Amino acid sequence: MDTLIAGLVQHPCSADREGNLAADVAGIRAAAARGARLVLLQELHATRYFCQREDAACFDWAEPIPGPTTERLGRLAAELSVVIVASLFERRAAGVYHNTAVVLDRDGSLAGRYRKMHIPDDPGFREKYYFTPGDLGFTPIDTSLGRLGVLVCWDQWYPEAARLMALAGAQALLYPTAIGWDPRDPEDERKRQRDAWITVQRAHAIANALPVLACNRCGEEPDPEGSTPGIRFWGSSFAAGPQGEILAEAPADASAVLVAELPLARSETLRRAWPYLRDRRVDAYADLLLRYRD
Amino acid sequence: MDTLIAGLVQHPCSADREGNLAADVAGIRAAAARGARLVLLQELHATRYFCQREDAACFDWAEPIPGPTTERLGRLAAELSVVIVASLFERRAAGVYHNTAVVLDRDGSLAGRYRKMHIPDDPGFREKYYFTPGDLGFTPIDTSLGRLGVLVCWDQWYPEAARLMALAGAQALLYPTAIGWDPRDPEDERKRQRDAWITVQRAHAIANALPVLACNRCGEEPDPEGSTPGIRFWGSSFAAGPQGEILAEAPADASAVLVAELPLARSETLRRAWPYLRDRRVDAYADLLLRYRD
Numbered sequence: 040m041d042t043l044i045a046g047l048v049q050h051p052c053s054a055d056r057e058g059n060l061a062a063d064v065a066g067i068r069a070a071a072a073r074g075a076r077l078v079l080l081q082e083l084h085a086t087r088y089f090c091q092r093e094d095a096a097c098f099d100w101a102e103p104i105p106g107p108t109t110e111r112l113g114r115l116a117a118e119l120s121v122v123i124v125a126s127l128f129e130r131r132a133a134g135v136y137h138n139t140a141v142v143l144d145r146d147g148s149l150a151g152r153y154r155k156m157h158i159p160d161d162p163g164f165r166e167k168y169y170f171t172p173g174d175l176g177f178t179p180i181d182t183s184l185g186r187l188g189v190l191v192c193w194d195q196w197y198p199e200a201a202r203l204m205a206l207a208g209a210q211a212l213l214y215p216t217a218i219g220w221d222p223r224d225p226e227d228e229r230k231r232q233r234d235a236w237i238t239v240q241r242a243h244a245i246a247n248a249l250p251v252l253a254c255n256r257c258g259e260e261p262d263p264e265g266s267t268p269g270i271r272f273w274g275s276s277f278a279a280g281p282q283g284e285i286l287a288e289a290p291a292d293a294s295a296v297l298v299a300e301l302p303l304a305r306s307e308t309l310r311r312a313w314p315y316l317r318d319r320r321v322d323a324y325a326d327l328l329l330r331y332r333d
Numbered sequence: 334m335d336t337l338i339a340g341l342v343q344h345p346c347s348a349d350r351e352g353n354l355a356a357d358v359a360g361i362r363a364a365a366a367r368g369a370r371l372v373l374l375q376e377l378h379a380t381r382y383f384c385q386r387e388d389a390a391c392f393d394w395a396e397p398i399p400g401p402t403t404e405r406l407g408r409l410a411a412e413l414s415v416v417i418v419a420s421l422f423e424r425r426a427a428g429v430y431h432n433t434a435v436v437l438d439r440d441g442s443l444a445g446r447y448r449k450m451h452i453p454d455d456p457g458f459r460e461k462y463y464f465t466p467g468d469l470g471f472t473p474i475d476t477s478l479g480r481l482g483v484l485v486c487w488d489q490w491y492p493e494a495a496r497l498m499a500l501a502g503a504q505a506l507l508y509p510t511a512i513g514w515d516p517r518d519p520e521d522e523r524k525r526q527r528d529a530w531i532t533v534q535r536a537h538a539i540a541n542a543l544p545v546l547a548c549n550r551c552g553e554e555p556d557p558e559g560s561t562p563g564i565r566f567w568g569s570s571f572a573a574g575p576q577g578e579i580l581a582e583a584p585a586d587a588s589a590v591l592v593a594e595l596p597l598a599r600s601e602t603l604r605r606a607w608p609y610l611r612d613r614r615v616d617a618y619a620d621l622l623l624r625y626r627d
Contacts, residue, residue, distance in 0.1 A: 157612045176617050196609050198492030198540055199618050207626045231576040235539045238577050242536030245529045246492055282525040283532050315490050318451045321622050323470050324493050328615050328622075332501045 041304040043184060043211070045250075046070025046078040046121075047287075049276040050294040051258025052087050056100075059085050060108070063125075064115060066296045071119040073298045076145075077184055081256045081276070082126045082192050082215040083138070088256070088272070092264050093168040101130035105149055109141055117147030122182050124189055126215035129154070131171075138170040140189045140215055142180045151180035155191040156200065163221065163262075163270055166193070177203035185210040185303065188249070192216045195236070195253065199327065201243035205316075210303055212243055216255040219272035233273050233291070241283035248281045248309040250301040257292055281306050335598040337478060337505070339544075340364025340372040340415075341581075343570040344588040345552025346381050350394075353379050354402070357419075358409060360590045365413040367592045370439075371478055375550045375570070376420045376486050376509040377432070382550070382566070386558050387462040395424035399443055403435055411441030416476050418483055420509035422463075423448070432464040434483045434509055436474045445474035449485040450494065457515065457556075457564055460487070471497035479504040479597065482543070486510045489530070489547065493621065495537035499610075504597055506537055510549040513566035527567050527585070535577035542575045542603040544595040551586055575600050 048066030052059045063085075067078045083089075085108060089097040102108060108127055116123045122144055129139035129152075138155040154173030158166050177200055179186045188209025194200045195214045204212060218236060220229045237253075244251040257274030276289040278299035289295035310316060326332050342360030346353045357379075361372045377383075379402060383391040396402060402421055410417045416439055423433035423446075432449035448467030452460050471494055473480045482503025488494045489508045498506060512530060514523045531547075538545040551568030570583040572593035583589035604610060620626050 156614050156617060159608075159612065161606065161608065172614070177620075193612065196540060196607070197613065198496065198536070199613065199621060202492065203618070203620055203626075206620060206623060231578050234578070235576045238532055239536045239539045242492070242533045242540075245533045246490060246536075282529045284525050284528070312455065313490070314453075314455065316625070318453065318487065319491065319493065319624065320450050320466070321624055323450060324497070324622055326471075326497055326500060327493060328618050329500060330613065330615055331610070332497075 040185060043301045043303055044074045044076055045252055045278060045299055045301050046073070046075030047252060047254040047276045047278065047289070047297040048078060048080050049254060049257055049274050049289045049297070052084065052256055052260070054087055056085050062294070067115060067121065067123060068119065069296045070298055071121050075121060075298050077122045077124070079124045079213050079252050079254045080126060080215060081254045082217040083128060084126055084256070086128070087260050088217045088270065090165050090169055091163050091260070091262050091270065093165050097169065098136060101128040101136045104129050104139060104141055104152060109143065109149055113143045113147040113149065116143040116145060120145045122184050124187065124213050124215065126191065135171050136169060137173060138166065138191055140191050142182060142187060142189060144182050150182045153180065153189040153191065155194065157193045157197055159193040163267065177207065179204055179207050179209040188212045190214050192218060195240050198243065198246065201247055205247035205249060209249065210306065211301060212249055212251045214240065214253040216253055217272065218255055219270040222268045222271050233275060237275065237277065241279050244279045244281055245283040246315065248306045248313065250281055250303070251279045253277055257294065281309050334479060337595045337597055338368045338370055339546055339572060339593055339595050340367070340369030341546060341548040341570045341572065341583070341591040342372060342374055343548060343551055343568050343583045346378065346550055346554070348381055350379050356588070361409060361415065361417060362413065363590045364592055365415050369415060369592050371416045371418070373418045373507050373546050373548045374420060374509060375548045376511040377422060378420055378550070380422070381554050382511045382564065384459050384463055385457050385554070385556050385564065387459050391463065392430060395422040395430045398423050398433060398435055398446060403437065403443055407437045407441040407443065410437040410439060414439045416478050418481065418507050418509065420485065429465050430463060431467060432460065432485055434485050436476055436481060436483060438476050444476045447474065447483040447485065449488065451487045451491055453487040457561065471501065473498055473501050473503040482506040484508050486512065489534050492537065492540065495541055499541035499543060503543065504600065505595060506543055506545045508534065508545070508547040510547055511566065512549055513564040516562040516565050527569060531569065531571065535573050538573045538575055539577040540609065542600045542607065544575055544597070545573045547571055551588065575603050
């Protein structure tokens with residue numbers, strides 16, 4: 040397969056779970072109608088980003104995998120003959136919950152899952168409370184459209200994660216995301232943050248000669264405790280080619296369905312012209328397994 | 334030290350070694366006059382980029398370290414009280430030559446050296462013929478101005494190298510470079526290549542919350558064998574801050590002396606706000622030491 044048409048569905052999330060999923064379904068249908076064979080949704084797309092505060096009641100929103108949402112999205116995948124990459128709050132067992140991306144193949148089957156490996160925790164993003172760190176490693180998921188390097192949000196800041204997916208044969212990197220601004224930050228700082236988010240992911244494309252898809256929510260979500268101005272999610276979902284070139288880009292502040300043609304065959308052409316993988320100094324990388332070298 | 338003013342000296346190289354070094358010296362003086370306390374030179378700045386072809390006579394250009402060039406630049410460093418990061422063709426022994434960056438401290442002493450670890454080899458860039466792979470690892474160099482993560486050119490495509498320097502306490506990443514276009518490539522491809530080169534290095538800044546300096550030569554150099562149109566070096570030297578923001582940028586096709594103030598203290602502020610180093614999954618990175626996972 041030389042190229043693959045991919046879609047991304049960006050929208051704000053309200054407190055209405057059914058409404059959020061309806062926006063996802065409408066976006067998937069719109070992307071498929073424009074030729075997309077693979078559709079990426081944003082992180083935790085069924086709900087508000089509940090990690091602004093620590094509240095045990097939110098664990099009620101977790102669901103098993105397979106479960107109601109994977110069944111519903113699997114039926115849609117089969118109906119449209121598309122691969123869907125979705126992001127769920129997984130209930131694995133009492134007390135064991137994950138931030139998990141799932142891949143539904145074109146026959147509706149569950150092709151695989153990825154449990155978020157890098158878990159953030161900072162004011163407004165208290166994920167270490169909710170999510171047990173992933174234990175499936177950086178393992179791509181095989182589908183009828185190819186091998187997908189599915190990662191989640193905070194992973195996108197780690198070159199290690201992208202590299203490990205590439206070394207395991209991923210043909211594209213996909214990042215469901217929920218990232219936004221603290222509205223109290225000044226505009227120049229907000230610009231640097233959003234630019235950094237785009238740039239670091241474009242660099243994963245470049246360093247590994249793979250296309251990258253990042254799908255982020257947009258819209259403002261209030262702080263349930265009312266102690267901060269909440270989060271202004273910065274949208275800006277994008278598709279980049281294997282030299283980091285932007286193929287399609289969504290606005291920061293509005294819903295969007297992006298469709299982009301990924302030039303999969305160029306990965307091999309580029310890796311012949313720019314043979315980074317050949318020259319890695321694996322004999323000298325051992326300290327990457329240290330927390331710090333001192 | 335909260336900030337550090339850094340300079341970069343970009344120029345074309347001719348077959349006149351003394352003329353090339355004179356351009357370096359003039360650039361260092363100009364940068365120091367504008368307040369720079371650290372000056373980075375381009376890769377192999379004393380000579381043309383001789384690696385376009387494989388010619389044993391070129392080994393005559395290698396020199397010992399310490400040697401004539403480090404002595405000369407050391408005297409200049411002491412005179413101006415600046416740290417100079419230079420790039421030499423090192424003759425270590427008969428048959429053992431390295432592509433080596435040296436750091437001269439403000440007292441003129443040789444603070445340390447870095448031997449290029451990742452050695453490229455592709456048409457026009459036949460470095461594996463000339464350069465024995467470095468054996469000093471990814472070890473920053475301590476100076477009176479701080480700990481410098483000095484790397485060289487092809488290293489700039491490797492997130493592993495940047496991360497290892499950061500984990501070893503580097504306060505900035507520095508890349509002497511010699512990279513250019515094949516003039517036969519179409520303009521859109523040349524644009525993607527240059528953008529990728531800038532983007533991947535900005536991402537090292539972002540992923541490690543460190544400033545990055547990249548100093549590249551400019552100008553056209555003919556193929557000594559006359560079988561290709563030679564290389565059009567793309568200049569575009571730049572300084573980026575720890576969020577990847579561009580602080581200063583040189584043109585693609587002309588000499589330049591850049592001066593930029595590096596906000597060193599922001600690295601710790603940023604690492605508190607964006608604690609990537611805290612969350613690295615070192616338990617799951619072992620496969621980074623593999624060539625490929627199959």
